[in-house]
Amino acid sequence: MLKRVSALLFGLAFAAFAHAEGDTFEAGKNWFAVEPAQPTSTGDKIEVVEVFSYACPACNFFQPTMAKLKAALPANAELVYLPAAFRPDEDWPTFQRGFYAAQALGILDKAHEATFDAVWKDDGTLHIADPTTHRPVSPMPSIDDVAKFYAKFGVKAEDVVGVANSFAVNTKMKRADAQLKAYGVDSTPTLIVNGKYRLTAQSAGGVDKVIPLVKFLVAKESAGK
Template sequence: MLKQWIKTFVVTASLLAATGAHAFTEGKDYKPLAQPQPIAVAGKQEVIEFFWYGCPHCFAIEPSVEAWEAKLPANVNFRRVHVMWDGRNDMEGHAKIFLALEAMGLTKKHQMAVFKAIQQDRIELRKEDVLFDWVKKQGIDVNKFKANYNGFSTKNQLNKLSELTKTYAVDGVPMFIVNGKWVTSPSMVGREDDTITKVINELLAKNKAPTAAKAKK
């Protein structure tokens, strides 16, 4: 009987490894969002990534996130949100970069470049003269970038980032919210690789047709 049990266990383990199957655990690898939130686009599933350009952990998983994003089906809406914690003035400059790129539709294209400049090349992009010179070198229209970076609505947009940070009770980054119901993060799964995207995919599979509600922007 013992030999048969061992054989069955080995075969099952081999199949799981071969198929890439995972069994992630609620309370360990993910948890319910304390206050469920509405999704932004009716009829679509949603994943929100809260991040900070100054966060080395966000930088570490960015390649996995970008590879995952490139394969997303049309019914999944992926949103990036730059975190804004009260009392953290060191985040505002980075958040304004995100807002400017977002307004220009360039976030996805330049997300990794911003991370590398800050985390790898140690360029202080919170200094405007340094930032605008770097932006020009990236082939981005500097005048349009400046207009969005210092735009009239920038303060309101920063306030919205702060509100979202509070609404989703973000206490660390990177953090992912799936369908306004689930929270997961690399710190929860204990790895900074594509494991986090596998957890997200499993959570998406739990709720393939979420009920949409009016979005909080």
């Protein structure tokens, strides 16, 4: 009986939320079904994935929205990052490798926002473009450069390089590339909700619509459970 009551209350709550915030969101316009739906990595929690690259200027611009989204997610949802590598001309594979090395070494929480700053702020150390001319730098940052930057977070640069070139990280990179294809992602930043729904700021109708749309889809999944 209690389970039935809980399910009914969740359904009513979702209906109210949908009426308040989601009645203008349309499947096939604001969000797209991932077919087939993909497995998640967050257990009982609803997974919200950000597909991004540190070397993506739009992703850098999107970071304040991501910070607000992370704070706005309900307790039954969890944010996960998925680094993309489909722009080798902009050094994305190097930063994907660095992400997984930082994750493996336990410094990702400290290094995540700082890496964006290192790439995009004028005094950053991992520029992919000249701050004045905006032309690509040559050579692009290497994994050794990323490792030297990560050393400020309490790890040795040589350890970062070793982990970055390990079998485990190579496997994670291949898995990430396959996951992006399965999601149907062709641009960044892109968000995936619970392995089922894909959206971008453009599809949502603007950056200011992203958080309401993600919360709508999280509520939709919560009601389904």
